Amino acid sequence: MSLLDFLVLIGSMVGIAVYGAWRTRGRRDLSTYLKGDQTVGWVTIGISVMATQASAITFISTPGQGFQDGLGFVQNYFGLPFALILVAAVFLPMYRRLNVYTAYEFLGQRFDAKTRLLGAGLFLLQRGLAAGITIYAPAIILSTMLGWRLDLTIILSGMLVIIYTVMGGCEAVNLTQKYQMAVIFGGMVTALVILLVRLPASLTDALTVAGGFQKLHAVDFSLDVKQRYTFWSGLLGGLFLSLSYFGTDQSQVQRYISGASLRESRLGLMFNAVLKIPMQFAILLLGVLLFVFYQFEPAPLFFNQTAWHQAVAGDATHSAQALEQQFTALQAARQQHIQAWLAARHDGNVPAETSARAQALADGAHSDALRTEARSTMLATNPGLKGNDADYVFITFILDYLPHGLIGLLVAAFFAAALSSKAAELNALGSTTTIDFYRHLVRRDASDAHYVRMTKWFTFFWGLVAVGFALFCHLAENLIQAVNIVGSIFYGVVLALFLVAFFLRHVGGTAIFWAALAAQTLVFVLYFSLNISYLWFNFIGCAACVGFSLLLQAFMRNPPASNRVPT
């Protein structure tokens, strides 16, 4: 990166953070600090909800996903619009009517104090454990590619987000997310335009090549449960996951309850319901076009070049260099076959087109095999090698093909995404700790200024936990997966608490509390005894909790006394 890139990066990131902190300085009213000044319009809410969900990994890894597997991943978002409709129609009106600061306060009003603490505790446990990942995951990729020190990247980006989130609270998060999304979209659109301009084929030819390599297989109606992405798994699984995330996760709830009115909050959610699928499609298409681009332009055997050079240096048998030579030769042959394929297609020569296409596809399969072999060679010299090489595809393109200044803009876009989702998480962790634990259990009748001060301290504390966790992430090889597993173990039960609260009005606090504990225990037991994908535990936890609560309530003599939410 040049001086100009650094100026763009530091100028935009620090500029947005300082502006957010300055505009929202000195907020002492608890409601303003936790929910904003209640004048937020639907565009800001929509952008804020989008920015909270889209972390840096969305913009770094999703193009890599498109490069590797094509458009199929877009199906994962098919349940999201329907989940947002449910949140807008059922969850949101209740949160606003009860004027709650956190989603778990609603559980307290609908059930009782112990159920509220259980919901809030599960959120803190799950979100607190995941807190470091949103900083660590982009930092490891950017520091590897840019040659920065990983610890400094984590500490500096972590401290920046802590400062403005602590100073301005919810309002600062909403305000900065708006400008950070502008940087993100500006960067992504610029990258897409440059890619299209540099693409050595027309868009139709590019799509033909992508289709030939099965990269445009976007919708699959197959009922095969072994298929990773299908229309049905996306619709049902996506609905379930999105409902848990948007309806019960305080980092999202805090964004949309800050709207000026129910109408503004609803429109903000509908903004996401309409735009999320096209946005994910565009990012995946960028990855697919990168795949086509690297069919015509020289591509490295391994995109994580830092790791590759280390492997080559430590490879006494020179097998890595031999693989690289084979790959380069294969790449030249593949380019010729693709050119022949497209020329035959333009001439309407079907037999020649079929033959050239088959040769190009065979070359592609051979390239994939060489890449797999290269990874094995690297693992032999560096057993601690982590991460997917596809994560490095987009950043490699940016560094190799974008002019200086724009490289800074794109790196700023990745950092903006990391900071915007991190800020929302810290804001939610600080708010939940204060409202559901400190104000509820420690000091009930303090002034607003006191609670604002305590929320700032708790936000700062969670920020330090996140930075500390990110710094030690490398000690556990499968930590990212471990955090996802922890999330799946708890998410089902948390969603069930809210579903029962909304839809099973005869179930009371005691029944749901013990049902949740029993369901959580069952999930733990099954986790250690069943060998199934951890995603299933979302469904098992939710179904078990709902079922147990109905059973327990049926055996309870008295009607639930705590069912007192106005309808």
Add this chain to the structure above:
Amino acid sequence: MNRPNPTTARLERHDDQTGLPALRTWPRVYLLVAASFLLWVILLRALTVLFA
């Protein structure tokens, strides 16, 4: 029976209106969201088939 608070009633009326031209009720907005989803599925399926 309690009389509704005029301020609350005014706020509820405001919330019931979407403020969008041609989409005056929330069910219509939700229907539009579902229709846009359907349109995307059709377009993506067309892309899948067209370049298979």
